[in-house]
Amino acid sequence: MQKIYRWLAPLLAALLLLPSSLHAQKVGLVLSGGGAKGLAHVGVLKQLEKNRVPIDYIVGTSMGAIVGALYVAGYSPHEIEEIVLKPEFQNWVSGAPLEGKVYNYYDVDPSPAALHLRLAVDSTLKTRVTPKLVDDVTLNYVLATMLAPAGAISGYDFNKLLVPYRAVASEVFTREKVVQRAGSLSDAVRNSMAFPLAFRPIRQADGRYLFDGAVVDNFPTGVMRDEFKPDVIIGVNVGDVAFNKYPKEKDDQLLTSTLIFLGSNVADTLSVGRNGIFIQPDLEGITAADFNKVRQLVQLGEQAADKKMALMLQRIPRREDTLALQQRRRQFQNQAPRPDFKEIQVQGLPRQQQDFVRRFFVRNGSSYSPGDVEEGYYRLVNNDFFNNVYPRIRYDRQKEGYILNVDARQNSNLTADLGVMLSTRSMNNFYIGGAYRYLNRYLYTVRADATIGRFYNGARGSFRISIPGRVPLYFEPTVTFNNFNYQDTGGLLGSTAQNTQLGQRDFKTELMIGFSPNYRSRYTLSGGLFTNRDQYANTDEISSNAVLDQDRLQGLTAAGRFERNSLNRKQYAVSGRRVDFSVRGVLAQEKYTPGTTAGELPERTRTQNFVKASIFTEQYFTFNKVDSVGRKVHAWGYIVDAVATTQGPFATYRASLTSAPAFLPLPDSRTLFLDRYRGTAYAAVGLRYTRAVLGPVEWRTEVYGHVLVRQWERQAGNTLLAERGTTVSRPYLTAMTGFVYQTPVGPASLQFIHYDDSEHAFGVFAHIGYVLFRDRALD
Numbered sequence: 001m002q003k004i005y006r007w008l009a010p011l012l013a014a015l016l017l018l019p020s021s022l023h024a025q026k027v028g029l030v031l032s033g034g035g036a037k038g039l040a041h042v043g044v045l046k047q048l049e050k051n052r053v054p055i056d057y058i059v060g061t062s063m064g065a066i067v068g069a070l071y072v073a074g075y076s077p078h079e080i081e082e083i084v085l086k087p088e089f090q091n092w093v094s095g096a097p098l099e100g101k102v103y104n105y106y107d108v109d110p111s112p113a114a115l116h117l118r119l120a121v122d123s124t125l126k127t128r129v130t131p132k133l134v135d136d137v138t139l140n141y142v143l144a145t146m147l148a149p150a151g152a153i154s155g156y157d158f159n160k161l162l163v164p165y166r167a168v169a170s171e172v173f174t175r176e177k178v179v180q181r182a183g184s185l186s187d188a189v190r191n192s193m194a195f196p197l198a199f200r201p202i203r204q205a206d207g208r209y210l211f212d213g214a215v216v217d218n219f220p221t222g223v224m225r226d227e228f229k230p231d232v233i234i235g236v237n238v239g240d241v242a243f244n245k246y247p248k249e250k251d252d253q254l255l256t257s258t259l260i261f262l263g264s265n266v267a268d269t270l271s272v273g274r275n276g277i278f279i280q281p282d283l284e285g286i287t288a289a290d291f292n293k294v295r296q297l298v299q300l301g302e303q304a305a306d307k308k309m310a311l312m313l314q315r316i317p318r319r320e321d322t323l324a325l326q327q328r329r330r331q332f333q334n335q336a337p338r339p340d341f342k343e344i345q346v347q348g349l350p351r352q353q354q355d356f357v358r359r360f361f362v363r364n365g366s367s368y369s370p371g372d373v374e375e376g377y378y379r380l381v382n383n384d385f386f387n388n389v390y391p392r393i394r395y396d397r398q399k400e401g402y403i404l405n406v407d408a409r410q411n412s413n414l415t416a417d418l419g420v421m422l423s424t425r426s427m428n429n430f431y432i433g434g435a436y437r438y439l440n441r442y443l444y445t446v447r448a449d450a451t452i453g454r455f456y457n458g459a460r461g462s463f464r465i466s467i468p469g470r471v472p473l474y475f476e477p478t479v480t481f482n483n484f485n486y487q488d489t490g491g492l493l494g495s496t497a498q499n500t501q502l503g504q505r506d507f508k509t510e511l512m513i514g515f516s517p518n519y520r521s522r523y524t525l526s527g528g529l530f531t532n533r534d535q536y537a538n539t540d541e542i543s544s545n546a547v548l549d550q551d552r553l554q555g556l557t558a559a560g561r562f563e564r565n566s567l568n569r570k571q572y573a574v575s576g577r578r579v580d581f582s583v584r585g586v587l588a589q590e591k592y593t594p595g596t597t598a599g600e601l602p603e604r605t606r607t608q609n610f611v612k613a614s615i616f617t618e619q620y621f622t623f624n625k626v627d628s629v630g631r632k633v634h635a636w637g638y639i640v641d642a643v644a645t646t647q648g649p650f651a652t653y654r655a656s657l658t659s660a661p662a663f664l665p666l667p668d669s670r671t672l673f674l675d676r677y678r679g680t681a682y683a684a685v686g687l688r689y690t691r692a693v694l695g696p697v698e699w700r701t702e703v704y705g706h707v708l709v710r711q712w713e714r715q716a717g718n719t720l721l722a723e724r725g726t727t728v729s730r731p732y733l734t735a736m737t738g739f740v741y742q743t744p745v746g747p748a749s750l751q752f753i754h755y756d757d758s759e760h761a762f763g764v765f766a767h768i769g770y771v772l773f774r775d776r777a778l779d
Contacts (some may be wrong), residue, residue, distance in 0.1 A: 025318050028057040028230030030221050030272070031064025033192075033214040034238035035288025036093075036297065038063025039084055040281040043301025044236050045077035052319040053312055057228040058165050059220050061213035064236070065167040065192035066143075069185055072161040073150035074333040076326075084294050092142055093291045095135030110570050111449065112431050112770035113417035114745040118387060120412050136199055137381040137389065141374070143186040144393045148402065149336035151185045152395035158182055162332045166227050167192045168213030168220045172201075177216045179223055184392055202390050203409060214239065221271040232316055233276040236301075238283060277312050279304050341368035342401035344376075348409035353439050357386070357406060359468040373404055378519055379468070380406070384415050385437045413437050417449065420745065421769030427671050429453025442467050451773075455671055457483045458774050476512045478528075481505075482774055486673050501537035501548060502673055504658060506530065506777040510557075520566045527558035530588075530777040534658040538597040538720050547595040551655040553608060555588025557778060567620075571667065571770055572700065572740045572747050574635040574690050577619040584612045586778060592651035599720055604651055612645035612661065612778070620688070633698055637688035639665075641706075644681040649712070653722040656712045661779075665704045665734050666753060667771035674757045676732050681709035690740075697741050700749075704734040732756035746770045 029048075031041045041064055048055060060068035070080045083089065154160035158167075158181050167188040169178045180188040187202070191210040194201035201209040217223065218239045224230065272278045281304035286293060344361045346354040361368060361376030368376075381389045392405040419431035433449030443466040450459040462478040486502040510528025517523070535548040561582040567573035590608045594601045620637035643661040650656045660678045664670050665686060669677070684706030693699045708729040715721040738751030746769040753763045 025054075026056045026228070026230045026232070027054050027316055027318075028059065028224040028228050028233045029055050029068070030219065030224050030233060030235040031058065031060040031068050032219045032235075032237045032239045033060075033062025033064055033212065034218075034283075035063060035195075036291040036293070037238040037281075037283050037286055037288055038067060039291075039294055039297040040238050040283065040301030040304065041067040041236055042077060042081050042084060043281075043298040043303070044279060044305040045071060046081065046298070047302050047305035047309065048234075049077055049320070049322070049325070051309055051313065052322060053234075053316060054318055054320040055163055057224065057230055058163050059168065059224040059227065060166075060192070061168045061218055061220055062193050062195070063238075065189050065213070068165060069147060069167065069189045072158075072163045072165040073147050073185065074162050074329050076329065081298055084298070089294070090291060092139045095138070110565075110772075111417060111419070111433065112421065112451070112570075112746070112772040113419040113433060114769065115418040117416040117418075118384060118412035119414040119416065120387075137378075139199075140186075140190065141377055141391055143189055144391045145370070147185040147189070148393040148395070149333070149339075151393075152337050152402070153332060153335045154185075156183055156185075156394075158185070158188075161185075162329060164228065166220075166223055168217050168223055169194075169210040170213050170215040170217075171208060172211040172215060175216055177213070177223075178210055179227065181227075184394065187392065200388065202388075203407070219271065221273075221276075225273075231275075233272045234279065234312065235272040235276060236279045236281075236304075238281060275315055277308050277315065279308050337395055337400070337402070339370050340401040341370070341373050341404055342366075342396065342399045343403045344368065344373075345403060345405045346408065347405065348407050349411070352441060353411075356439060356441070356443065356468065357408060361404075362470045367401060368404075375519060377404075377406075379472075380408075383443070384435070385411050385413065385439055385443060387412050411439070419770060421453075421767060421771060423668075423767035423771070424765060425455075425668070425671060427453060427455035427668075427771075429456055455485055456773055457485075460774065472516050474514045474516075476514065478508075478510055478512060480508045480510075480774065480777070482507075482776055484670075484773075486671070501540075501542060502658070503535045503548075504532070504776070505534075506532045508557075508777040521562070521564035524561045524563075525559075526561075527556070530555065530557055532659070532777055534655060536654045536658060537595070538599075538652060538654055542597055546597060549595040549598050549652065549654070550593045551651055551658065552591045552593075553588050553659065554591070555586060555608075557584060557586050557588075559584040567618075569742075569747075571772065572690075572698075572742075572749070573618075573620060574633050574637075574698070575620045575622040578617065580614075580616040582614050584778065586610050586612070586647075590650060592655065598652070601652065601720060606651070608648065608650070610645055610647040612643065612647065614641075614643040614661070616641045618688075633690055633692045635688075635690045637690070639684070639686040639688070639704075641665075641684040641686075642682070644709075647680050649722045649724075652720050653712060653714050654720075656722040660712065663706050665706075666702070666736050666751075667749075667767070668751075668753070668763075668765045670771075670773055672755070672760055674755060674760060676708070676711075676729075676757055677706070677755075679708040679711045682706055683709070686734075693739075697739055699737075700740050701737040702735065705731045706734070707731055743768065 058068040058072055067080065150161055158165045167180045169180060169191040170176065171178055180191065190202055192213045193199055194210065195212040201211055203209055213220065219235065219237050221233055221235050224233055281300045283300060286297065344358050346357045349357065357380060360380045361372060363372050377391060380386060386408045388409055390407040392407065394403050394405065396403050413436060415435045417431070417433035422428050429451050430453065431449065431451050435445055435447040438444045445464040445466065447464065448461040451457060459481045460478065462476050464474050464476040466474045482505065484504045508528055508530040510526050512524055512526040514522050514524045532553040534551045537546065537548055559582055564579040567576035567578050586609065588608050590606045592604050594603060618637060618639040620635050622635040641663060645661060647660065650659050657675060657678045660680055663677045663682055663684050665684065684704055686702060686704035688700070688702045690698050690700045710724040710726065711729050712722045713725050715723045733756050735754045736751050738749055740747055740749045748768040750766045753765055754761060
């Protein structure tokens with residue numbers, strides 16, 4: 001018996017060890033949270049597939065839940081890497097709008113406001129401010145559309161995804177861990193990444209709000225063990241780990257980089273188990289907000305996995321068949337239903353408001369196409385009345401199509417806008433605006449704003465009736481006032497002799513009818529009454545008690561206009577395109593009152609009827625490079641600007657210029673009155689070049705050339721009067737080079753400028769904030 005025992009003992013010992021070697025077939029992958037640092041998970045996945053390490057289950061928290069969800073939805077590690085390396089990914093995580101969706105003409109025109117506040121005032125006059133966290137409208141839609149096919153394929157059972165999956169969230173008020181096993185995959189991901197002061201939480205069907213799982217379990221190895229009981233756990237941690245003793249030597253350094261995780265559960269490095277593999281990428285110096293370091297983070301994940309690869313291959317003898325995995329992935333994706341949307345559902349709003357929301361979505365035929373749904377969604381979320389809009393996409397097998405459920409539980413009936421512009425010239429101003437909205441069958445908006453400054457003062461009030469639908473229309477009566485006072489705006493290196501005796505004021509009431517066929521363009525018809533009043537001197541030097549000439553133009557005007565705008569910024573754009581074409585007719589009467597510099601010119605009244613046509617286009621071609629430092633801007637652009645009008649001469653040479661269209665190529669051009677840049681017909685072209693030179697600081701250079709057609713000239717017999725030239729003028733050159741930095745309150749810029757004008761040949765101009773002014777009454 002002893003001999004038999006000695007012979008059986010090694011065999012029994014070997015059999016006891018088999019579960020940890022030959023039979024260690026089921027592998028669970030745990031991906032921790034960590035904000036941007038979670039992008040290292042992509043590199044780990046690449047190395048696992050490269051080395052044929054099997055993945056049988058995935059559990060993730062926060063960013064780990066996102067990367068894991070993409071994988072179990074059928075995206076390969078290389079496809080996930082391509083997604084996060086795209087420039088659009090930076091917009092998703094930062095809240096920046098998608099290209100082509102910066103301006104929603106159906107809702108409101110662009111303004112110089114840097115701060116936009118949404119408020120809700122109820123019947124008891126209680127005010128609620130909607131907190132401005134990261135704008136998640138794009139991220140929500142991208143997650144919903146990218147993960148919708150996998151949800152339809154699996155029947156919304158996470159066990160039936162390409163790889164069984166769990167996402168960890170938390171109920172923040174009770175500190176309860178929530179393990180998400182079924183339902184919308186995009187909801188599960190979105191719940192797991194809702195972090196206080198960053199991404200807002202979304203309300204669940206049962207009324208609860210769920211938050212980032214990092215609050216209770218940032219490294220959910222326990223969830224993996226409880227849910228799937230794998231033989232081996234591979235745990236990838238990109239969050240914090242607990243220290244065995246207080247780190248006295250580097251506590252100050254650690255403090256600033258770990259504040260975001262004060263409420264997060266730290267990783268237990270031993271929780272993967274005795275035969276598990278713990279992977280901790282070296283992410284020193286990288287914070288949870290460094291989403292611009294995508295490539296570096298992926299590489300660090302690859303390096304960390306590669307260091308543990310020998311141990312993994314030893315403890316996991318089973319190998320994944322690469323071709324079989326690719327085939328299984330394709331078969332899973334091929335089961336996805338066609339992307340047809342059969343119905344738009346709305347919840348969280350009264351019935352009439354639900355009907356209004358549904359009219360944002362226009363379909364062709366019996367189904368909504370993905371393009372129809374996207375267009376309607378972005379129109380809706382950029383309407384200031386609706387807050388916290390969240391899209392849910394679910395497949396209905398009976399209807400054989402997807403259903404979009406729009407959850408819009410709050411609304412803002414009051415908004416406020418603030419902006420400020422400071423410059424090296426006497427043109428500083430302050431902008432304030434506000435709007436009140438009321439929704440019944442249609443959306444009614446009362447809006448008012450004002451700009452207060454030394455050079456420019458203006459005010460605008462309007463009442464808009466918005467009617468969405470197949471032909472989205474709005475009707476808007478508007479009152480506008482502008483006052484430009486050209487006092488000492490020449491600035492550094494610039495003469496201001498003529499500018500000190502010029503002021504322009506206009507007042508207009510009009511009715512505008514707008515039609516917006518898509519998000520980024522609109523057609524408008526407008527008509528109304530206007531009054532323009534220009535005051536000026538006819539000489540450069542006048543006494544302090546001199547009386548200025550006054551030229552008043554009053555009458556009727558009507559215009560038709562087409563605008564299209566996909567620029568990425570309100571000012572100093574580097575991508576996108578803008579087109580503006582308009583035709584305007586004017587029936588008016590000019591009344592001239594001479595001042596003390598008018599010599600013997602008499603007072604007069606004359607009819608001025610004319611037509612003006614203008615076209616403007618600008619476009620940019622961007623070459624963005626994504627490296628370990630981040631996205632670098634490199635862009636070329638061009639503009640074409642042309643105007644022609646039948647406008648005749650006004651009472652004086654100076655009045656003919658003040659009433660003529662002006663070529664205004666640079667932000668400061670409006671502040672300077674340049675004779676060679678004004679005329680009844682001109683054509684201009686320009687080139688713009690922008691390149692990032694010091695991190696986010698951009699070097700921008702612009703060069704323009706323009707010609708005037710039969711420009712206004714002083715009469716030979718009387719220099720106070722105007723006559724047309726007989727030819728096309730020589731080309732006039734304008735150039736600017738300088739630096740631009742985008743700040744939270746608007747762009748900051750330092751510019752060195754050349755104008756083709758003897759009084760303003762060279763200048764230096766610096767500002768912070770938007771240098772934007774309203775159009776004059778006849779622009």
